[in-house]
Amino acid sequence: DSGVTQTPKHLITATGQRVTLRCSPRSGDLSVYWYQQSLDQGLQFLIQYYNGEERAKGNILERFSAQQFPDLHSELNLSSLELGDSALYFCASSATGANEAFFGQGTRLTVV
Amino acid sequence: DQQVKQNSPSLSVQEGRISILNCDYTNSMFDYFLWYKKYPAEGPTFLISISSIKDKNEDGRFTVFLNKSAKHLSLHIVPSQPGDSAVYFCAANTGSYQLTFGKGTKLSVIP
Numbered sequence: 001d002s003g004v005t006q007t008p009k010h011l012i013t014a015t016g017q018r019v020t021l022r023c024s025p026r027s028g029d030l031s032v033y034w035y036q037q038s039l040d041q042g043l044q045f046l047i048q049y050y051n052g053e054e055r056a057k058g059n060i061l062e063r064f065s066a067q068q069f070p071d072l073h074s075e076l077n078l079s080s081l082e083l084g085d086s087a088l089y090f091c092a093s094s095a096t097g098a099n100e101a102f103f104g105q106g107t108r109l110t111v112v
Numbered sequence: 113d114q115q116v117k118q119n120s121p122s123l124s125v126q127e128g129r130i131s132i133l134n135c136d137y138t139n140s141m142f143d144y145f146l147w148y149k150k151y152p153a154e155g156p157t158f159l160i161s162i163s164s165i166k167d168k169n170e171d172g173r174f175t176v177f178l179n180k181s182a183k184h185l186s187l188h189i190v191p192s193q194p195g196d197s198a199v200y201f202c203a204a205n206t207g208s209y210q211l212t213f214g215k216g217t218k219l220s221v222i223p
């Protein structure tokens with residue numbers, strides 16, 4: 001158990017819909033990272049938050065947004081969903097840098 | 113443009129033998145490299161890492177080798193055990209806030 005909790009574990013939704021993925025970081029970790037893993041692809045960095053502030057942005061679509069709340073949990077919002085958004089979405093947290101990040105179990109999103 | 117490449121999607125090895133997983137990179141700015149292991153239905157877990165100032169790092173049965181001139185690193189597992197069967201991801205960092213991952217290699221250790 002990494003200590004990072006992601007909910008829900010599975011999500012099936014229709015094209016055009018909006019979903020919210022939730023991540024609770026390890027106790028004391030201020031940084032949260034979101035990654036997307038599409039079929040047969042490596043993990044693609046989406047965005048990082050540190051103590052409530054956006055710190056780095058990767059290949060995140062404009063239809064996607066994220067935020068980190070005062071209690072340090074984070075949410076990834078995906079809107080106007082397309083079939084190609086079907087993927088595993090991982091959240092990771094760290095106390096320091098990305099090299100020491102711990103990953104959650106992921107949320108498997110299926111868009112039908 | 114894939115900056116971290118794992119060209120072997122899968123690898124099968126007999127229990128007790130050596131497993132060698134390879135990774136190539138193109139970005140000369142990468143200064144830290146990591147290997148993650150991932151079991152089905154779980155998130156990636158950190159396995160071993162190496163800084164660009166070193167060419168070898170060892171942790172028990174796991175050794176990572178870095179060849180900067182060739183932009184190549186490899187993970188050696190000796191001896192391989194059935195519990196090592198998983199997907200292994202190579203990742204690299206430029207000292208920024210994001211890791212760049214390869215697509216992974218699925219290792220199967222046959223008893």
